Amino acid sequence: MPIVRVALDVPLSTLFDYLVDADLSVDIGQRVLVPFGRKHVVGIVMEVAESSGLAVERIKSVVQVLDDVPPLPCELLTLLRFCSDYYHHPLGMTVMAALPARLRAQEPVAIKQELSYALTEQGHALDLTEFPKRRVVQLRLLQALQHAALGGEQIRALSPSAPANLKALIGAGWVEPSATTEAAPAAHVFNEAHTLTQAQRQAVDAVAKTQGFRCFLLHGITGSGKTEVYVHLMHQVLQRGGQVLLLVPEINLTPQLENYFRSRFPDAELASLHSGLNDGERARKWLRAQSGRARIVLGTRLAVFTPLPQLGLILVDEEHDSSFKQQDGLRYSARDVAIFRANQRGVPIVLGSATPSLESYYNAQSGRYQLLKLTQRAAEQAQLPQVRCINTNNMPLQEGISPAMLTALDERLQRKEQSLIFINRRGYAPVLMCTACGWLSGCSNCAGKLVLHLKDRRLRCHHCGHQERVPHACPGCGNTDLQPVGIGTQRVEEALQAYFPEARIMRVDRDSTRNKGSWIAMRKQIEDEAVDILVGTQILAKGHDFPSLTLVGVLNPDGALYSADFRASEKLFAQLAQVAGRAGRADKPGEVLVQTAFPDHPLFRALRAHDYGAWAQTLLAEREQAGFPPFVFQVLLRAEGKQEGEVYAFMKRAREAAMTLSMPVEIYGVVAAAMPKRANHIRAQLLVQSTTRKSLQQFLRSWHPLLEQFPAQRIRWSLDIDPLEF
């Protein structure tokens, strides 16, 4: 009887053997229901074998083969095996985490049948020139339906009121829904709205003429039209019948891009995958991609595991963004996994960014990646914004805003142009202080401080979620006159409203965009120019295009210049270049003002000159000298637990084990984490690095099994390969 080796969602690095009864047929990649302990669980068949190392009587049988969806392709299983190996995460957990929730459940994957809509005979007989012109949306629907039958998503893309109007048309007997017609993929239509600049054309050609795997780094300044390059590359792949995977860092960016691609490729089926979808939607889109129907898959990091039988190209937008790195469970970098996947499938991959990660830039310099540069803004009139620093050294500031900044804001208000004030801290003030005795609003569970949120009079911990009412008096000395120290978005919003009572100010941070759909509504308001001044965090920095925005003001970025995190200044530059890139994207010139006490810092010099290259060289020299990535490869062992002694005892053993292996790696620590206590857990870490990935992986293969043997009942530990956060 054949044996199947099944991946199960359990924290053990093995597969589990099960017997297959003669009346069942099982393929690799299929979902099966198997007994595990006292329960039945769903797993994925990874291997089929003739015999097992275990005695036959000890092996249980597969209960059921769940064949309602096609098996996972072997390519995907190979990819997941690689991830499990490379990130040292149990294979079963890796495989199961990649699947949509519906495919992990025992219930059949019931997918709502997508209806498509077509004209009835009466509908075809209609003379549209006679149709009332006032019914704009109905007319548009009828015109589109004359061309071809449409699916629900295509209908919704026509207009927000399309579904209601469609109902009216069905009621009138002109349109009918049908469940069966799975229209063959329509002819490929490409709305070639823009002519490429020469640089864009060269980038497109370089990728298009590639045979097989090659990694490209598309380094284009903000507003240089990277998206247009993506569109043209997609066009070429779609033309050949291939599928394109586009990864973006933020769920917020997907609707905007989705609409854009739909308008350019009206007939290509597009599936967007991100964590905002419900389980049913996600499973449906995943299966559309697996069937090859969805030609464009647009998604956040988890989309990198979507099965794509005709994959022809992978695009990673804003490749430097740290959201591509998962911070728990399988700690993978979707960008790095995408590169592996492109290599495995023998297709090109393009990493796009205005401020590439140092890792990617270094690879482009050393020739491992091919560098493609866009150095001009795409719209002819659009100039790069002028960047200036306001020296706040020894300058007393009112609510953190300098007089020069206020003047610049006032000018924009006079000219009816939009401004953006960027401050990367939400809340009113980062800490509440008693100036009489020195008390600070610390979190009782964490090493961090409670942030003052004045709107609802609460102190909140941004690390553990603890919150409490603002105390009436200092818990230390009883003084009621407590002072908010520092500035956050709410305080800046309030101060600006006091300076400019007439101005329409909008705050954009995680608090104001918490509700589903609120950010979409806010963006609409910005586009409709119903907002004069935006005050916001990094949510505003990424990818958005606000044509009438001409001033970007940056408050208080200096903290990251001298941070203990060696990547802090790299991230800051990327963030400032991104946010600066919001200014002057259309015909009006933009200006960027940065308030800093260190205007001569190389970071600001490079920012003023729009010279990413110079900045990257500075950083690379620093990193090489200090022996940091990309010149070394790192793994971070983290442990946390309620008892400090237990955490450090585990880490000490881990360190001793690592030393005893005496392999060509460097071992640093044990040290307390940057946040030494979080949610009542003591946190410590140990860093291991090596000059090659290979020797680091060899070390991990010896070290990881030792770690698993150490008693660790009351602590949690994890390995983070290529860590980004420390």
Next chain:
Amino acid sequence: MIGLSSNRCVIDGELLELDDLRYTPAGIPRIGLKIRHVSTQQEAGISRQLQCDIPAVALGEAAQQVGRLQIGQSVRVEGFLAQRSLRIAQLVLHIDNVKLK
């Protein structure tokens, strides 16, 4: 505790400066003010003239009362003395009672 907890100060004077009424993060009203005191006092058996400007602050109910005053009005204020902050040694009168004179 007797003899160690006394901190009481009564001052007559003219309201010289009055800040805007603000609220602490917990929502308690707070107002800063300055009082000019001019009087004749006895020192070493000799009568002397003196003038001083006294920085003061009022919180809670007292802040509401102070907020209704006009610059130039004569008042008698009562309260305790405390240091401006941990770092600034200047004394500030914390008013808990105010009367128009």
